[in-house]
Amino acid sequence: NGALGEIWDDNMSSTMLGKRLRKVVQNYQAMNKYGVQYSGSEGAAGRPKLSGPELLCQLKQMVQVMTITPDMEPFSGLSWASQLPPRPLTADVGPFKNCAVVSSAGSLKSSGLGKEIDSHDAVVRFNAAPTAGFEKDVGSKTTMRLINSQVMAAEDHHFLSSSLYSSGILVGWDPAPYSSDLNEWYNKTDYPIFKQYQRYRRLHPQQPFYILHPRVEWQLWERIQDNMAEPIQKNPPSSGLMGTVIMMSLCEVVHMYEFLPSRRKTELCHYYQRFSDAACTLGAYHPLLYEKNLVKRMNQGLDRDIYTYGRVTLPGFSTFNC
Numbered sequence: 001n002g003a004l005g006e007i008w009d010d011n012m013s014s015t016m017l018g019k020r021l022r023k024v025v026q027n028y029q030a031m032n033k034y035g036v037q038y039s040g041s042e043g044a045a046g047r048p049k050l051s052g053p054e055l056l057c058q059l060k061q062m063v064q065v066m067t068i069t070p071d072m073e074p075f076s077g078l079s080w081a082s083q084l085p086p087r088p089l090t091a092d093v094g095p096f097k098n099c100a101v102v103s104s105a106g107s108l109k110s111s112g113l114g115k116e117i118d119s120h121d122a123v124v125r126f127n128a129a130p131t132a133g134f135e136k137d138v139g140s141k142t143t144m145r146l147i148n149s150q151v152m153a154a155e156d157h158h159f160l161s162s163s164l165y166s167s168g169i170l171v172g173w174d175p176a177p178y179s180s181d182l183n184e185w186y187n188k189t190d191y192p193i194f195k196q197y198q199r200y201r202r203l204h205p206q207q208p209f210y211i212l213h214p215r216v217e218w219q220l221w222e223r224i225q226d227n228m229a230e231p232i233q234k235n236p237p238s239s240g241l242m243g244t245v246i247m248m249s250l251c252e253v254v255h256m257y258e259f260l261p262s263r264r265k266t267e268l269c270h271y272y273q274r275f276s277d278a279a280c281t282l283g284a285y286h287p288l289l290y291e292k293n294l295v296k297r298m299n300q301g302l303d304r305d306i307y308t309y310g311r312v313t314l315p316g317f318s319t320f321n322c
């Protein structure tokens with residue numbers, strides 16, 4: 001690749017991590033908090049690697065973007081079910097032509113990508129990632145914000161009152177036990193997502209707010225594990241990858257920014273915080289390293305665009321047949 005600097009190697013493995021991080025990843029691999037039991041081709045080394053188009057087809061066919069609707073049990077029997085959107089996200093939102101998924105990586109700092117990001121028909125951001133004060137690098141448009149239940153519940157995020165969350169479509173998610181139905185999840189959420197959801201809806205009844213069906217997380221997890229040569233963390237994929245798959249089902253073209261690090265690669269965790277940890281980019285709890293391998297294999301853009309802009313190009317599900 002000569003003049004082109006180093007970009008993400010799609011064969012990244014936990015053995016390439018530093019000692020400390022490797023240990024953390026190993027611990028998560030062993031912990032299995034969500035009771036994952038997967039008998040696919042887990043860690044089957046030597047299996048032929050699928051091509052980008054084959055991986056895209058797997059995603060399209062095996063990951064179904066679903067949200068919770070009031071007709072689903074146990075919600076149908078609960079008084080607050082009427083606060084849930086009557087129709088699924090995919091029926092209400094889009095379709096869009098071009099979409100931008102903005103990771104929260106520190107390498108967005110000084111990227112100057114704001115205008116490019118804002119030029120998309122829809123822009124997705126994550127958790128507590130702000131635009132105010134960072135417009136030049138990350139833009140100012142927010143069509144959708146994917147938030148995890150920890151952000152929804154933690155005191156210091158002020159989820160109910162902060163203006164950070166009050167524009168755009170909200171999509172909340174919480175890790176469910178692997179093989180659970182909605183009933184089991186309802187009684188065993190990681191954080192009190194439903195309590196916070198009800199409170200938020202009362203305060204902001206006009207803002208669209210969906211809850212992701214936890215099946216999506218694990219369907220996506222299986223696609224990652226199935227295509228890696230080693231066992232991955234038995235935890236849900238990161239928000240970044242989930243937001244990308246959501247947008248692939250709503251958009252013709254999806255651009256992800258700084259999910260695969262550009263030449264600005266840094267240990268700075270988030271562009272909006274002064275905190276550094278390589279785990280933010282390489283993953284500890286989330287199987288982020290493997291998510292990035294998968295995304296690198298599916299990328300339809302140039303390696304140079306990753307290097308210069310941190311930009312990956314993925315086709316929307318509606319644009320290809322399998």
Ligand code: C5P
Binds near residue numbers: 128259268
């Ligand atoms: O940290 P948080 O989950 O809010 O960040 C949003 C997403 O951006 C992550 O889920 C991950 O996919 C991506 N990210 C990254 N590298 C970082 C920070 C975030 O790839 N350093």
